[in-house]
Amino acid sequence: MAGRLPGCATQVLDRARPVRIYFQGRQVDAFEGDSVASALLASGIDTFSRSFKYHRRRAPSCLSGQCSRCTMSVDGRMHVKTCQTSVREGMSVEPHGSVEFDPKSLADTFSWALPTGFYYKYFYKPQWFWKRVKEVFRAMPGNMATVRPLAGKSRIDAVNLSPEMLVVGGGLAGIEAAITAAQAGVRVVLAEADGWLGGFDAFQGEAGHRRAQDSIRRLREHGNVRVLTSTWVSAIYPDGLAICVQSCGGEGPEGVLERVFHVRAGTTVIATGATSVPPLFENNDRPGIILPEAAQRLVHLWGIRPGTRILLAGGDDYLARVGLELIDKGIGLAGLADYRESGPDEALRARLSEHGVRIWSGYKVTGSHGRTRVEGATLAALGGSDVQTVACDTIVASSGRYPRHKLLGQAGARMAYDSGLNFYLPEDVPRAYHAAGRLLGLEDPEAIMAQGRVAAVRALEGLGIDVGTMGQEARQALERPSPLRAVSAQPLSTEAGKKAKTFVCYCHDVTEKNVEQAVEEGFSDIETCKRYTTATQGACQGGMCEANFTHVLARKRPELGSRTLPTTRPPVASISLGAMAAGHHDNPQLSPLHHVQLEHGGRPMRLGSWIRMNHFGDELAESLAVHQAAGICDVSMLGKFRVFGPDAKKLLNRVMTREVGNLAGNKILYSSSCNEEGILLDDGVVLKMGEDDYFVTTLAGRAPVTEEWFARWCREEDWQVHVVNLTETRAGMNVAGPKSREILSKLTDADLSNEAFPFLTWARVKMAGVDVIAMRMGFVGELSYELLCPSSQAGFLWKRILEAGKPLGLVPFGIECLNICRLEKGHAIPGLDTDGFTNLFESSFGWMLNRTKTETVGKPMLELFSDRPLKEQLIAFSMDGKSPVLDGCLVVKGPRQLGRVTSIRYSPLLDKTIGLALVEPDEDWREGGKVRLWLGEGREVEAAFAKPPFYDPSGGRMKA
Amino acid sequence: MPTSQPVLRYKQPEKRYDVIVIGAGLHGLAAAYNLARYHRVGRIAVLERRYIGFGGSGRNTEMIRANKRAHETLPFYKESLEMWDGLSAELEWNLMVQKKGLIALAHSDGELAVMRMLSDSQRRAGIKIDMLGPEEVKKMVPSLDVSDKPALPVAGAQFHPEGGTVHHDAALWGYAKAASRCGVDICAGVEVTGFYVEGGKVNGVRTNVGNIAAGKVHVAVGGYSSEIARMLGVKYPVVTIPMQVMTTEVMAPFLDYYVASPRLHWYTQQTLKGDLILGGQLDPWQSWNSSTTWQECSERVAFILEYFPDLAHARVVRSWSGLCDCTGDSAPVMGPSGIDGLSLDIAWGYYGFKSTPACGKYAAEYIATGKVPEKIRHFGLDRFYNRQRVREIII
Amino acid sequence: MPFLIDCPNCGRRSPYEFKFGGECKRAPDPGADVKAWCDYLYLYENMSGVQDEWWYHTMGCRSWLKIRRNTVTHEIIEE
Known part of the structure; x- marks a missing residue:
């Protein structure tokens, strides 16, 4: 290509501001306003990428972000559309792989050996051969980006917007729609993929530029329109969410690369425009073959000559108009091949002839030739035998027009083919969506603008907004100019049987012949043909090839009737993983005692949504301290609820396996709960705080599930019961060990003696000035107090208890120590020692089923199966000393697999390893029986079946 | 030919x-x-x-594997996995069987315990299974972040060498x-x-x-x-629930295995063509509608990106969804x-x-x-x- | 129509704020037989079309709602 044209008003360049970028290390001079692709094209670079299968040379053909041929690696980011990326000083641009010399292009020569689906048809045996071949396959594709370590995380922001109206497309129709809505006083977001507004008219020479500028000026008068340029509306999802990704090119001090707008609009106007369909002829993929829009963009936006001798080819007057624009800029034409017998419109033809442009009416292009780019074309007369060769360095060609319909499709509209217009028109557009502009086949600017207003009026009316006289005016305006719909040309195609390739799908190198062959092999409907040939499945997702693909299919199988388009799926434009992930944050729950425990050497670990302390350096020492002196453990993650109201008892009797009605005074009721299958879900305690007023705890981390569960069991009742989740407002700590009473007595005046405050009772006490609910419980097997206090005071109380306890040997302990101590007592934890199949009887919690009350959830199933043998049971076992057996180890008996170890820990106090296992019933589960643990083929260890508890069987220590 | x-x-x-x-x-x-x-x-x-x-x-997602849980049914899945080997020759059609190996990540001691249990059951059924430490996983998948940067770091993994893909x-x-x-x-x-x-x-x-x-x-x-x-x-x-999957633009081979996180419900693999398949979670509700959703796709990607941070600029080109008829x-x-x-x-x-x-x-x-x-x-x-x-x- | 759920307490919200609670079923009497209970627990109409179902507003008012939804189109049918 031959350098720049003189500057003019339509250009987006700032020639006063030169910018240097580096292509493969070589300096390329550009101007502010250039895209990477325009800068490279202006500097004469012809080959941007190599194609997927045949490694053919490829260069941009659309310059509007649709074809994938211009993608390169920019500043280390892969698959960047260079045509939509603005240049920045010092930018480094690298193609994906070697483009100038590519030995894999031999594939192009040997393509005769690669028919459609060759990978299925060859290599099916022997197997070893396929294993080798597939490694060759993996390395073969062209335009493959390389994954490289990134220096750091790029800044990508996520923003939520909820305007009344979203307008997609900043052309005349979109702008008009936005202005109309703005005048009605609603908030509008207008998204435009290019870096400027104006759409098609931005590159229609000076007349188009003036129209666009006039519209933009009127738009700017409205403060309630937020304009997002360089923004692709990537998808519209079923919940109405539109994802708009703006490329920001590292703007601002923080270097924001992309910004993702999650837009929930009340209504949406889609004005995404239309695009020319690539022509079908032999070697239609050569660099130098571009769409008319691309030629116009080059000339009018970036002041670049597409070539010096340009052949125009197609079947409508648009090409002739583009030809006149090129002449106007002093660019040489090789001629115009118009497949219509009549050729272009009389006036256009006359003007072209004035400039000596050769016009071949009734001729089509049948092929291109050239080495690295187009050097000539072959023309053939339609229905005649005349063949001509034309020398040219650029072919500007199209074979019709195609709506950019994908967003509309995602919103739920169907596209129906109109054979008269050779254009697809939307049907069944869902209520909240409205189409406008060239997307609907309109061509006349007046009509496009009027129709943009009409779409906005309809959209506003859909929102129930009074538009006054605006609606009527807009509709009248639409009737005034002839609503001229462009009748596009029939796509041209080659005769069958030629050797050279005619590409239908450029991303995957699928030729017309491939598609025809697929149809012959039985892949005749669009979906199977698409999968078999892989056409439309590449980076452009059909944007460049759907029209030709459906055309070729329809021609081959006319009996299939109307043309259908493949299903449209998000995203419309490819979207980076970084942009998709923007806005996601991990927010684990922290206990109010989290930081104070870290100060004391706590080692945090993630458990579900919570972070808990695993231990404080030595879990074995912690467990000994609990037995010999005292320990303190954070149990804030226990679910804590107040359940109150006249029907509180009814609800609790439903969800609890034990009877709540008898609960009196300061007794603690320890209960469990099941689901309707009788599967054990949870255990916890119930305290009666007053008349119809209960306090309930549930397992650590289960509070959200429990809240939902309680609500579930009164959702169909007219009960007066309130469930208040106190989990995060109340901290919990367990002070356990023989010295715990003595320690806590230092901090309270309350009588903590066994007589005044016995096992399984609770009391309200003031401890270190903090209001505390204290419960005497026995999970770790020692005298212990579970203290619940306001979260805000928990850190203070924790510190006071530690101070008071330090002289007596109190240590903080974590969940590892908790596990050791509870296993010494043989206590199981629902969900850990049982699973989603273990019913109440099969766990060690069967005794908690009240057999007289009928309303308990799960009781009918438990009763129905109560006389049948258990499917499994929870057993305990022990081994002397330390054992290598870990949680999850299988319990076996010869070839039989009986179950698994659910929890196993070494107890330093007993010098034994103690475990629980969930196993099938077996005769060995008796005094003196053996539990065989599988450590691998031929390696088993034996443990002794035992009836827990292993420590303090009478419970004297915890009841002391 | x-x-x-x-x-x-x-x-x-x-x-x-x-x-x-x-x-x-x-x-x-x-x-x-x-x-x-x-x-x-x-x-x-x-x-x-x-x-x-x-x-x-x-x-x-083309995945083939036999690392299921129940010891009663493992022989069935094992046989099915083995049958893929001879099928191309039998059908005279290349199914593009790739037993590339499946790596399932664990993120905590608890998950490792479950994984040990699964692995042992599978081994006893004659399925080849290895347990890997984070460093071993890193050697096999150099682009995987096994440091403590992810919210749930890699604690270990199960390797199922016979798992893989079939087209x-x-x-x-x-x-x-x-x-x-x-x-x-x-x-x-x-x-x-x-x-x-x-x-x-x-x-x-x-x-x-x-x-x-x-x-x-x-x-x-x-x-x-x-x-x-x-x-x-x-x-x-049966309840019908969709599952969503995404695919990216092509990249030079960098991922040799099928990598999954059962805990975070994601998996990814690189196909022969060079694109990544991403997915792994059932939709949260019953549906007969195969649309994809932003919330699901972006959450999957956010998780995967935690473990493959160098893929931040890889680009998703398509998402789709299939209906799964799920039993309890x-x-x-x-x-x-x-x-x-x-x-x-x-x-x-x-x-x-x-x-x-x-x-x-x-x-x-x-x-x-x-x-x-x-x-x-x-x-x-x-x-x-x-x-x-x-x-x-x-x- | 966008797939949004009209919560009487919180307004029209994204379904991702909710937990799906399954199709509405009627439990048998506590004394019903094994067949009746197992049918109820394990079998589903699994309607491809309009069904009544439960949704729980986890990220909102945390109450259970009965919604009539077309499971093919996601259309919510107002009572």
């Missing part, structure tokens, strides 16, 4: 068959092929209301081609609208193109089994339906693809002999009435 011979051959249905298979997905075609090839049952038709592979057969479309067309060549009529555009059942025995089906008589009818309709149930006036233990115990329903002559192969959830070869084999055996083969004995409907549900669920 091969010339263009028809691979897919559609037929108009005749008035009478010996066996009708409903659904020209992988399972239906595999059953028909096995019946025609290995059993003498007479004339067979596969009826398909849309086109070959419309449902889950064309919308899956799903290749398998589909391979079975279709082979079934046609064995004389099976594949009829597309034929929608079953009802059944003829008399005295507890099936006599045929009603379709949009007329009635078709058959003494045996096999239901292999993937995610659509409840629609069949409604025609029969029964219910199945993650095991399928195969065998008797309660109606004589009507057999079921349904409720495969998201593990139907990998089970295709064995399903085809045993479905055919059951249809031909009327006896439930030992390997699918645990998949009966009766299990829901006697607390014999299969323990595939881990939690």
Whole structure:
């Protein structure tokens, strides 16, 4: 290509501001306003990428972000559309792989050996051969980006917007729609993929530029329109969410690369425009073959000559108009091949002839030739035998027009083919969506603008907004100019049987012949043909090839009737993983005692949504301290609820396996709960705080599930019961060990003696000035107090208890120590020692089923199966000393697999390893029986079946 | 070199068959092929209301593996995994079997415990399984972040070397081609609208193109089994839930294995073509709508990006969704339906693809002999009435 | 129509704020037989079309709502 044209008003360049970028290390001079692709094209670079299968040379053909041929690696980011990326000083641009010399292009020569689906048809045996071949396959594709370590995380922001109206497309129709809505006083977001507004008219020479500028000026008068340029509306999802990704090119001090707008609009106007369909002829993929829009963009936006001798080819007057624009800029034409017998419109033809442009009416292009780019074309007369060769360095060609319909499709509209217009028109557009502009086949600017207003009026009316006289005016305006719909040309195609390739799908190198062959092999409907040939499945997702693909299919199988388009799926434009992930944050729950425990050497670990302390350096020492002196453990993650109201008892009797009605005074009721299958879900305690007023705890981390569960069991009742989740407002700590009473007595005046405050009772006490609910419980097997206090005071109380306890040997302990101590007592934890199949009887919690009350959830199933043998049971076992057996180890008996170890820990106090296992019933589960643990083929260890508890069987220590 | 011979051959249905298979997905075609090839049952038709592979057969992640949980069913999955090896040669069609190896990550000691249990069960069933430490995983997948930067760091992994991928479309067309060549009529555009059942025995089906008589009818309709149930006036233990998947632009080979996180419900693999397949989570609600959603896709990507931070600029080009017919115990329903002559192969959830070869084999055996083969004995409907549900669920 | 759920307490919200609670079913009497209970627990109409179902507003008012939804189109049918 031959350098720049003189500057003019339509250009987006700032020639006063030169910018240097580096292509493969070589300096390329550009101007502010250039895209990477325009800068490279202006500097004469012809080959941007190599194609997927045949490694053919490829260069941009659309310059509007649709074809994938211009993608390169920019500043280390892969698959960047260079045509939509603005240049920045010092930018480094690298193609994906070697483009100038590519030995894999031999594939192009040997393509005769690669028919459609060759990978299925060859290599099916022997197997070893396929294993080798597939490694060759993996390395073969062209335009493959390389994954490289990134220096750091790029800044990508996520923003939520909820305007009344979203307008997609900043052309005349979109702008008009936005202005109309703005005048009605609603908030509008207008998204435009290019870096400027104006759409098609931005590159229609000076007349188009003036129209666009006039519209933009009127738009700017409205403060309630937020304009997002360089923004692709990537998808519209079923919940109405539109994802708009703006490329920001590292703007601002923080270097924001992309910004993702999650837009929930009340209504949406889609004005995404239309695009020319690539022509079908032999070697239609050569660099130098571009769409008319691309030629116009080059000339009018970036002041670049597409070539010096340009052949125009197609079947409508648009090409002739583009030809006149090129002449106007002093660019040489090789001629115009118009497949219509009549050729272009009389006036256009006359003007072209004035400039000596050769016009071949009734001729089509049948092929291109050239080495690295187009050097000539072959023309053939339609229905005649005349063949001509034309020398040219650029072919500007199209074979019709195609709506950019994908967003509309995602919103739920169907596209129906109109054979008269050779254009697809939307049907069944869902209520909240409205189409406008060239997307609907309109061509006349007046009509496009009027129709943009009409779409906005309809959209506003859909929102129930009074538009006054605006609606009527807009509709009248639409009737005034002839609503001229462009009748596009029939796509041209080659005769069958030629050797050279005619590409239908450029991303995957699928030729017309491939598609025809697929149809012959039985892949005749669009979906199977698409999968078999892989056409439309590449980076452009059909944007460049759907029209030709459906055309070729329809021609081959006319009996299939109307043309259908493949299903449209998000995203419309490819979207980076970084942009998709923007806005996601991990927010684990922290206990109010989290930081104070870290100060004391706590080692945090993630458990579900919570972070808990695993231990404080030595879990074995912690467990000994609990037995010999005292320990303190954070149990804030226990679910804590107040359940109150006249029907509180009814609800609790439903969800609890034990009877709540008898609960009196300061007794603690320890209960469990099941689901309707009788599967054990949870255990916890119930305290009666007053008349119809209960306090309930549930397992650590289960509070959200429990809240939902309680609500579930009164959702169909007219009960007066309130469930208040106190989990995060109340901290919990367990002070356990023989010295715990003595320690806590230092901090309270309350009588903590066994007589005044016995096992399984609770009391309200003031401890270190903090209001505390204290419960005497026995999970770790020692005298212990579970203290619940306001979260805000928990850190203070924790510190006071530690101070008071330090002289007596109190240590903080974590969940590892908790596990050791509870296993010494043989206590199981629902969900850990049982699973989603273990019913109440099969766990060690069967005794908690009240057999007289009928309303308990799960009781009918438990009763129905109560006389049948258990499917499994929870057993305990022990081994002397330390054992290598870990949680999850299988319990076996010869070839039989009986179950698994659910929890196993070494107890330093007993010098034994103690475990629980969930196993099938077996005769060995008796005094003196053996539990065989599988450590691998031929390696088993034996443990002794035992009836827990292993420590303090009478419970004297915890009841002391 | 091969010339263009028809691979897919559609037929108009005749008035009478010996066996009708409903659904020209992988399972239906595999059953028909096995019946025609290995059993003498007479004339067979596969009826398909849309086109070959419309449902889950064309919308899956191509994963094959046998690392399931229940020791009763592991032999079935093991056999299925092994059967893929010889299938390309048998069907004379390259299914592009790649036993590239599956790495399942664990993020905590608790998950490692579960994984040990699974691994040991699988080893005892004769499936090759290794447990890996984070450093070993890093050596195999250099782009994986095994540091403590992710919110849930990699604590270890299970390696299933025989796991991998099969090109799903290749398998589909391979079975279709082979079934046609064995004389099976594949009829597309034929929608079953009802059944003829008399005295507890099936006599045929009603379709949009007329009635078709058959003494045996096999239901292999993937995610659509409840629609069949409604025609029969029964219910199945199935809820239909979509699963979404995404694919990216192509990248030079950098990921040799199938990597998954069961805890965070994501998996990813790089196909032969070079694109990444990303996915792994069922939608949170029942639905017969195969749209994808931003919330699901972006959450999957956010998790995957934590572990593959260098992929921040890789680009997703397409997302799609398939319907999974899920049971509560993650095991399928195969065998008797309660109606004589009507057999079921349904409720495969998201593990139907990998089970295709064995399903085809045993479905055919059951249809031909009327006896439930030992390997699918645990998949009966009766299990829901006697607390014999299969323990595939881990939690 | 966009797939949004009209919560009587919180307004029209994204379904991702909710937990799906399954199709509405009626439990048998406590004394019903094994068949009745197992049918209820394990079988689903699994409607491809309009069904009544439960949704729990986890990220909102945390109450259970009964919604009539078309499971094919996601259309919510107002009572």
